[in-house]
Amino acid sequence: MKNAWNRREFLKTASQATLAALAAGAPMSSLLTSCARSKPIDTSTADTVILLWMAGGMAHTETFDPKKYTPFEKGMEGNRVLSTxxxxxxxxxxxxxxxGLQEIGKVMDKGTVIRSYVAADxxxxxxxxxxxxxxxxxxxPQTVAAPHIGAWIAKxxxxxxxxIPAFIDIGQRFTVGEAEELKAxxxxxxxxxxxxxxxIPDPSQGLDSVRPPIGMNLKRFEARNKLYKELTSTSPIGEYGSDYQKESLQRSMExxxxxLHSPESAAFNLLDEPKESYDAYNTGRFGLGCLLAKRLxxxxxxxxxxxxxYEPFFGWDTHDNGHTRLAAMKKQIDRPIAQLIRDLDESGHLDRTLIILASEFSRDMMVEGRPELKVKEQVNQPDILHELKYYGMHRHFTDGCSVLMFGGGIKKGFAYxxxxxxxPCKTIENPIKIDGLHQTxxxxxxxxxxxxYDVEKRPFYTTPDGKGKAVMDLFA
Amino acid sequence: MALPTLSSNLLRYSLITGILLLSGYFYINKEEKAPISDPNDLNQLNIEARTIFAHHCYSCHGEVKSKGGLQLHTKAAAFAGGDDGPVIIAGDIDKSELIRRITLPHSHKEYMPSKGEKLTKDQVQTLIKWVEAGAPWSDSMTTSVYRLAPFEHRLPKVPTPKKGLTNPIDLFVDVYFEKNKVQWKDPVADPLFIRRVYLDVLGLLPTPNEIKAFNEDKNPKKRDRLVKTLLSKDTVYAQHWLTFWNDLLRNDYSGTGYITGGRSAITPWLYESLTKNKSYDSIVHQLISPSEPSAGFIKGIQWRGTINASQRVEMQAAQNVAQVFLGLNLKCASCHNSFISDWKLEDAYGFANIFAEEPLEIYRCDQPTGKIASNNLLFPSLGKLKETNDRMERLKDLAGLLVQEKNGRLSRTFVNRIWAQFMGRGFIEPLDFMDNLPWDQDLLDWMAFDFVRNDYDIKKVMYQILTSKTYQQPSVAFEEPEKLISKDYVFQGMVRRRLSAEQFADAISKAFYPVYTDSNFVKKHFPQMNDIKSPFVRASMVKNDIFMTALGRPNRENVGASRNSQSNLIQALEVTNGQILNTRLQLGSEKWLLSNLSKDQLTDSLFLNFLGRTPTIRERRATNALLSEKPNGSEIQDLVWALTLLPEFQLIY
Known part of the structure; x- marks a missing residue:
């Protein structure tokens, strides 16, 4: 296995890849001009990022920032309930x-809980x-297509x-509601x-993405590739000379x-994992996603x-039955996340791997938006709760959300x-917004x-106008 | 920390000397310096220096940003300097921090500009001269630092026919070639020509029979005739050009905004316009002053919720109309005064205001200014809008003014796009920056004028290009795409191109087995079509999917003028083991198996279908190594897979 890469070798490859990407660039559109500033001394504390995405709005008071618990009683006043x-x-x-989050609680000595994320209005x-x-x-909307943070990092x-592809996205299917918006x-x-x-929409099928097509054995796969290479090299078009399109086509096929042929592709195969470990992660697709993330x-x-x-009204998107459904969501995430942290810690990878758990916003039983700027209601939530299905955080709350960070130079055993x-259980100390999170x-x-990069002659920054600032307090 | 003064001076002097030697300037040293005193020279220097500031410094030291406390967009600010004091000391290059910074080695952490393009040696020299001359900064300066292309039409005289050239395009190119020392080459052979023109007009490969008939045709006018025939295939033509227009008008069958009614498609209208070869001025008019079916373009895309002021739908309309039809970028100016052109925030709002029901309040960088916009047509030569509170009335007025014959910008922008489609590169690049210089102004101007003279007939422009000797020149390969857009680009013929995602899928559909069928067809967008007669559905008429995306079909959230023609790993993985292509190849091989072909028959037919020729001896040797005498399904599938990935198949030569 040539899994022991070294940084110098990688940098060589990466810069080749970057050059190649440029050289292979489109006529016009993708020839980006960047700030080609001299490389500062490497002060990085992480090489890898794992984002654990709690899709649909994870209520902070029901997860990592609990408040006073009020058990359900028929006829209770909703406004009394902060945590269920x-x-x-x-x-x-x-x-x-x-x-329900005890397992993650046990590994908090390896990370930081941020309790002051404020989502956008x-x-x-x-x-x-x-x-x-x-x-x-x-x-x-934006005037140009904004890149995902994973794409910025890949770039x-x-x-x-x-x-191993630089940006791997595990678990999201695009056949759900709001699929077009997700694709955007x-x-x-x-x-x-x-x-x-x-x-890799389904982590248990991860291997299918990186092995020869289903139904094609390795021998056939190799024979097919051999034919392709021979036809390419004997093709009479050689006489037309070389061009960047042809070069990029051949290089990417290589x-x-x-x-698809590399020993590393075995990492995509979850069945290679010892049963005990597999079972420890297997709480469903998310848990197996964590396992795949560990292997990769x-x-x-x-x-x-x-x-x-994310699928509208599923997962963390609890417009009803918040309490009951959150119990199930926690079951899904608690064990595998804690296992992921422990495994990467034990193998020594956690030092240079930054793990972030986050959600687009939080939820509250009463407030839609944020207290100073409420927005149009979209959840039917009675003031007096007669049924269990109304017991939960069903409205979309943007003024206080929890984020976890582990490894990659982040403080251990810290709360921010x-x-x-x-x-309203809103942020009252050290608010952190999305540009701060990204810059961190x-x-x-x-x-x-x-x-x-200059896009249509205008600079487009990783965070708007390059203004975000990393939260240095989070670093060890 | 700055370097010690002495060494930095030494360094700088050696640099400057080096620059001077290289650029052939004679350096006047301090003692014998003769200051420039002619006011015209001073003003020229003033303009040149400030042009450099505008293009290289404003994005960090301008109206919007003041890194290090420094702004260079006004006289007062520039001479006030930054946080550490003045940066320009008139007459003294040694004390001017600005000169020190721009003459540092590029790798130095204090080198400026730290972002974007480095200054050229000439530019550095200009700034040195400017400071030495006392840093003249005249506010009475009227010349802009940005180029604005002429608005009016211009009709250059067509050069006298010679060397058997008659097509005005060839005559202009001939003059250009002579000037740039480019030799005409023999036109490409019939097989290359027919493939090229089929793909360019219809987006499809010619069948082996069509190629054979064309090769055998002895008529000297056969290329002309072929172009005419293809252009007259209205439906097939429309299905190919849909892709170009969908990209340009960001029209799609799925995408953001539809979910909340914040977007409307214009497909039926567009498809009909293309089928009927609607004139370009009518297309533009109907998009800007729309009835229901063409209303989607200026309607924009609105997701739910509040949006950034610079992206309100009226501003989207202004940006897109300016970009698509006038090759003008207003995006910068929709947030603050532009630092890439002379367009001001008020101009952008003034143009957006025309699309608004109620007068718009101007927002600067998303903050309200309290000022209300007043209508602004951007180009005074367009005339004046009538005063009216009726939005539809106003839009009709706007549409009429934009499509006036005298609007040279409108037709140049479009002709440039069509040229780029066929030739792989526009006269002007990028296609949306029509204030950049073309590689040949005369030809562009003549074509733009001729376009209007021919009542904005789109197919006529195409015909003019496709029947030129210029189009039939061998393709030109670029090893590095940077050269394609560099200022030194010299036109030598069509730039080699890659099949679009749609052309690629359709080529496979036609040569082997349908990639998309009736079940993928977005019927509701094409109410005119009762049934698909062809065995496959054109990829331009299906929703975007992972296969199309991997091959470069954009998600049409923004106006897109050109696509990426590079290949990459994501794409290679998709064609290597992606489900869509793999399934089609498998189904196709099962179908082909039924024909019970021998090894040679199979190889011949597939090569003919995919490449328009039979295999060479060496190729046959390679395929023979894979195929049994009676090839089985997997063998057929694997051969076809290899063929689809050959550069000869994927590129337009």
Whole structure:
């Protein structure tokens, strides 16, 4: 196995890839001019990023920032309810999580909980707009196609291991509601397809994406490739000379072949995982996504997103039965996330792997939007609760959300920011917005805060106008 | 930390000397310096220096941003300097921090500009001269630092016919070739020509029979005739050109905004316009002053919720109309005064205001200014809008003014796009920046004028190009795409291109087995079509999918003028083991198996279908190594897969 890459070798490959990407660029559109500033001394603290995406709006008071617990009673007043679960202490003094997240609570000595993320004000809530904002740092619509954060990272750093795609997106299908809006940000935008996501909608089928087509054995696959290469080299068009289109076509076919043929592709096969470990992760698709993320990280992935999957009114998008459904969601995420942290810690990868857990916004039982700027209601939530289905955080709340970070230079056993203990449970200390969050990630990776490209002669920055600032307090 | 003064000076002097030697200037040293005193020279220097500031410095040191506290867009700000004091000391290059910074080695962390293009040696020299001459900054300067292309038409005289050339395009190109020392080459042979013109007009490969008949045709006018025939295939033509127009007008069958009614498609109208070869001025008029079926273009895309002021739908309309029809970028100016052109925030709002029900309040960088916009047509030569509160009335007025014959910009912008479609590169690049210089102004101007003279007949422009010797020149390969857009680009013939995602899928559909069929067809967008007679559905008429996306079909959220023709890993993986292509190849091989072909018959037919020729001996040797005497399904499938990935198949030569 040639899984031991070294940084120098990688940098060589990456810069070749970057050059190649440029050389292979479109006539016109993808020839980007960037700030070709001299490389600063490498101050990075991470090489790999894993984003654990809690799609649909994860209520902070029901997860990582619990408030006073009020059990359900018929006829109770909704306004009294801040949390529908009791709190359980974590390994950190004075930090409790909502019941059902004990496993993550046990690994908090390896990471930081941020309790002061403030989502953007985008008016009448549409999840996919906030998700667009979270992943690109821009508010839609935009005059140019904004790249996903994973694409920026792929563009700036290239793949860590040349045969593992630099941006891997696990778990999201595009056959769901709001699919078009989801597609709009699962893209490299103006950076070019090259840096776009490599989709693995179902982690248990990950291998299918990186092996010869179904029904084709390796022998046949090799014979087919041999024929392709022979026909290419004997083709009479050789006389027309070389051009960048032909070069890029042949080069990318080579790359694809080596990926599909490489020992690393075994990393995509979850059945290779020892049963005990497989079972530890297997809480469903999200859990298996975490397992795949672990395996790919070990083989040198650059950016991986694992989502609980967004589908309107499913997952964390609880317009009803919030309490009951959150119990199930926590079951889905608690064990595999904790296992992922532990496994990467044990193997030594956590030091250079930044793991972030986040959601597009939080939820509340009463407030839609934020207290000072309420927006159009879209959830039927009675003031007096007669049925259990109304017991839960059903409205979309943007003024206080929780984010977790582990590894990659982030402080261990740390809590940052604060929300109010009484409704509205909004951010009251160290607010952090999306550009700060992105710049924190870029900082960890050693990507300059004013990275930008000229698009239609205008500079387009990683964060709007290059203004975001990394939150240095989060770093160890 | 700055370098010690002495060494930095030494460094700079050696640099400057080097520059001077290289650029052939004679350096006047301090003692014998004769200051420039002619006011005209001073003003010229003033303009040149400020042009450099505008193009290279404003994006960080301008109206919007003031990195290090420095702004260079006004006299007062420039001489006030930055946080660490003045940067320009008139007459003293040694004390001028600005000169120190721009003469540092590029790798130095204090080198300026730290972003974007480096200054050329001439530009550095200009700034040095400017400071030495006392840094003249005249506010009475009227000449703009940005080029604005002429608005009016211009009709250059067609050069006298010679060397058997008669098509005015060839005559202009002939003059251009002579000037640039380019030799005419023999036109491409029939097989290349027929493939090229089929793909360019109809987006499809010619069948082996069509190629054979064309090769055997002895009529000297056969190429002309072929072009005419293809252009007259209205439906097939429309189905190919849909792709170009959909990209340009960001029209699609799915995408953001539809979910909340914040977007409307214009497909039925567009398809009919193309089928009937509607004149370009009518197309533009109907998009800007629309009835229901063509209303989607200026309607824009609105997701739910509030949006950034610079992206309100009226502003989207202004940006897109300016970009698509006038090759003008207003996006910068819709947030603040542009730093890439003379367009001001008020101009952009003034133009957007025309599309608004109620007068718009001007927002600067998303903050309200309290000022209300007043209508602005951008180009005074367009005339004046009538005063009216009726939006539809106003839009009709606007549409009429834009399509006036005298609007040279409108037709130049479009002719440039069509040229780029056939030739792989426009006269002017990027296609949306029509204030850049063309490689040949005369030819562009003549074509734009001729377009109007021919009542904006789109097919006539196409005919003019496709029947030129110029179009029939061998394709030109570029090893590096940078050269394609460089200022030194010299036109030598069609630039080699790659099949679009749609052409690629259709070529496979036609040569082997349908990639898309009736079940993929977005029927409701094509109410005119009762049934698909062809065995396959054109890829231009299906929703975007992972296969199309991988091959470069854009998600049409923004206006797109050109596509990426590079290949990449994501794309290679999709064609190597992606489900869509793989399934089609498998189904196709099962169908072909039924024909019970021998090894040679199969190879011959597939090569003919895909490449328009039979295999060479060496190719046959390669295929023989894979195929059994009676090839089975997997063998057929694998041969076809290899063929689809050959550069000869994927590129337009």
């Amino acid at each position: 679960f009791p709190s359980v202490p974590t390994v950190l003094d004075g930090i409790s999580f909502s019941e 985008l008016g009448h809530i549409l999840h996919s707009r906030h998700q667009f904002n979270w992943h690109t740092c821009y508010e839609p 700036e750093l290239g793949p860590k291991n040349p045969v 940000f699962h893209t490299a935008g103006f950076l070019g397809n090259e840096y776009g996501p490599f989709f 790359q694809a072949y080596s990926l 990280t070990k083989q040198g992935a650059r950016f991986i997103s694992v989502t609980t999957e 920011g604060k929300t109010a203990d009484e409704r 990630i870029y900082h960890a990776l050693g990507i300059s805060p004013d990275t930008n």
